[in-house]
Amino acid sequence: MNSDDLIDKLTEDLSPVSEVLSVRREARRIALLALAYSFVSLIVLGIPRLGSGLAFGPLWIAVFGSTLTAVLSGLSVLYTCVPGHSRVPLSLILAVLSLFSWTLALVLISWSEGLGNFAGGLDCSLIVLGLSLPPLFVQARLIAKLAPTRPWLTGSLAGLTATSLGCAGLSFFCPNHHPGHILEWHLFLPAITLGAVSAAAAVIKIRW
Amino acid sequence: VNEKNAPSRDERELSSLMRASLAGEREAYSRLLQLIRGHVLPFVRNGLVRAGQGDSGSAEDVVQEVLLAIHSKRASYDPDQPFLPWMYAIARYKLIDYLRAARVRGQVDLVEDMTVFEQLAVSPADSASNVDSEALLGLLPKKQRTLIELVKLKGLSVQEAAIQTGFSASDVKVSIHRGIQALRKKLTRLR
Numbered sequence: 332m333n334s335d336d337l338i339d340k341l342t343e344d345l346s347p348v349s350e351v352l353s354v355r356r357e358a359r360r361i362a363l364l365a366l367a368y369s370f371v372s373l374i375v376l377g378i379p380r381l382g383s384g385l386a387f388g389p390l391w392i393a394v395f396g397s398t399l400t401a402v403l404s405g406l407s408v409l410y411t412c413v414p415g416h417s418r419v420p421l422s423l424i425l426a427v428l429s430l431f432s433w434t435l436a437l438v439l440i441s442w443s444e445g446l447g448n449f450a451g452g453l454d455c456s457l458i459v460l461g462l463s464l465p466p467l468f469v470q471a472r473l474i475a476k477l478a479p480t481r482p483w484l485t486g487s488l489a490g491l492t493a494t495s496l497g498c499a500g501l502s503f504f505c506p507n508h509h510p511g512h513i514l515e516w517h518l519f520l521p522a523i524t525l526g527a528v529s530a531a532a533a534v535i536k537i538r539w
Numbered sequence: 540v541n542e543k544n545a546p547s548r549d550e551r552e553l554s555s556l557m558r559a560s561l562a563g564e565r566e567a568y569s570r571l572l573q574l575i576r577g578h579v580l581p582f583v584r585n586g587l588v589r590a591g592q593g594d595s596g597s598a599e600d601v602v603q604e605v606l607l608a609i610h611s612k613r614a615s616y617d618p619d620q621p622f623l624p625w626m627y628a629i630a631r632y633k634l635i636d637y638l639r640a641a642r643v644r645g646q647v648d649l650v651e652d653m654t655v656f657e658q659l660a661v662s663p664a665d666s667a668s669n670v671d672s673e674a675l676l677g678l679l680p681k682k683q684r685t686l687i688e689l690v691k692l693k694g695l696s697v698q699e700a701a702i703q704t705g706f707s708a709s710d711v712k713v714s715i716h717r718g719i720q721a722l723r724k725k726l727t728r729l730r
Contacts, residue, residue: 332603333599334576334599334602334603334606337603337606337607338569338572338573338576338606339569341568341572341606341607341610342565342568342569342572343565344610345560345563345565345568345610346563347561347562347563348561348562348563348613348614350614351561351614351617351618352614352615352616352617353617353618353619354617354619354620355619412615413615413617413620413625414612414615414624414625414628414629414632415620415621415623415624415625415626415627415628415629416617416620416624416625417620417624476614476615477612477614477615478608478612478615478629480628480629480631480632539608539611539612
């Protein structure tokens with residue numbers, strides 16, 4: 332089939348697009364969904380344990396930091412799914428910057444407080460992974476609808492978004508408030524696991 | 540400053556045709572696809588030449604892939620965004636996809652070639668194999684035999700063999716590939 336025949340065939344097959352994409356509208360939707368999910372998981376998992384004294388500080392940093400990272404990396408997922416979108420570099424920089432700043436804050440607090448209790452956090456990682464699945468599913472639907480040109484990047488960002496939301500949801504509920512524990516078991520282990528799995532799945536599954 | 544930032548005529552025309560196409564207007568869509576083809580073909584040709592894969596058939600194949608991708612993913616176009624970056628990002632993605640697949644195909648061919656030549660490398664005196672490589676090559680048409688001898692046995696590059704024989708480089712590659720396929724069949728029958 333030559334290109335002219337193909338153009339004729341595609342023209343014949345044309346149907347109106349039911350919902351024309353508006354990146355701004357989708358971006359607002361993603362930000363609201365991320366905030367709502369963090370809020371709902373806080374409510375479902377438990378009321379914040381106020382009165383924990385000084386140790387409560389790292390929790391605020393973890394919850395707000397990871398929610399911010401989730402919103403920004405969720406936006407990056409959206410932008411990387413729209414071919415040639417001009418906001419990809421900025422959104423990526425902001426997502427990485429937010430992740431870096433709150434994790435650095437926790438590292439510094441952890442440093443000043445001593446190493447603390449790192450052990451016994453596998454359950455926490457599993458809960459974070461469980462909480463990450465619904466947002467990962469929502470993102471997978473969005474990705475399938477759009478056209479990511481760098482599947483590995485979109486996949487790993489989707490993994491980071493989902494894990495950040497899981498981390499935000501769990502951090503108040505978990506009795507271990509030590510920043511080292513939060514970083515290791517609530518963020519790094521689930522983020523690396525889910526980021527790698529979703530990047531690999533994106534590379535394998537995304538074909539368009 | 541405003542003039543500098545103003546969209547080009549192509550950009551205006553393409554984005555307006557795309558908006559009409561999203562609403563289902565077939566005439567606009569047909570015109571849009573023709574214009575896209577005109578923009579993408581030189582882009583793809585350049586990309587293929589830079590990657591050492593430049594022939595007109597491949598460029599046309601990639602352009603068709605781009606047209607199909609634009610058709611299937613037209614819902615990923617945001618009318619508030621410029622059209623040309625969207626179109627070229629898709630073209631680039633499809634070009635890279637094509638080159639990656641071509642590289643894999645090349646590697647597979649190379650592995651297959653090596654397997655056949657490992658089998659041919661068995662000494663003709665080896666009674667167990669009973670394979671005479673010269674006799675086997677003699678069964679091939681002259682063109683294929685000559686090119687295989689030059690490239691695979693004497694170690695000339697495809698370009699050198701092309702210059703020596705007067706065939707084009709792509710003709711040399713195709714002939715060698717076909718010759719090896721034929722050799723493989725003959726070897727299978729002999730064993």
